[in-house]
Amino acid sequence: MTYQKFVKRWEEVTELPPQTVGPLTPYYKRFTRRLKVMPWPALVAVSVIVVVGLYLLIGSAVTFIVSILQRGF
């Protein structure tokens, strides 16, 4: 039973060949590993960096973007 489960799981995992991106493959693997299980810390960290960068770039004009987004639904 356990063996059958293992084989089924193995088939699931190996159905698609692993993604490679040439010489960048180790960096790609390191990046995507954080997104596979509980991705929220990585997602929030990247978002904070992007938004702080945007704030440093355009300052309080971020309020204008938010005003547009808030009317966007």
Added chain:
Amino acid sequence: METSLIVALSAFFKTVVGLITRPYETCRAIVEKGKPAELTYIAVLLALYFALASLVKVAAFRPFVLTRQFIVLAGATGITYCLTVALFWTAGKLMGAQGKLRGLAVVWGYSLLPTLAWFFITSLLYVILPPPRTTSLAGVTFSILFLIFSATLFFWKASIAYLSLRFGLRLDLGKILIVLSISLPILAVYSIGMYRLGIFRIPFI
């Protein structure tokens, strides 16, 4: 019928939790085992959101106008969903995709959850803290927090969309980028059309 809907409800909750905690495994499982019946619950959540959005947009209890607004939003979302799946499927087939249309359709339906979450919370915030935002300390702080929230959901959506194409079409990263470069310009033109018609200012994709 009732039994299959209850089974689908259990699968739906399990999948939603999985998309939050283990998106990679969950997307793969949706493509392999997901049933179209599970999309019923996404449709119910969307209908609840459209009812709320109609009330917020119309801002008056006028049943005819509210019903019309609801039908417009629901119809536009249904057309957008079908168009998106058809575009990805067609572009994927051009790239030699091996997946099944059912798997892609179900997993893309689940990918509407981050979109729905953003639109739902933005609608609520529109009522609680209506725009425009000011450049005061409170306004800037709220803006930064709102942008962080929006970007986080956007990246979650992007990762689920990528996994949907990866498992739904069984393509590698290079081919997925080509599929996106074919599909996104068409979706952009379509979104401009939606904007001009006053249906969605931000595309509900």
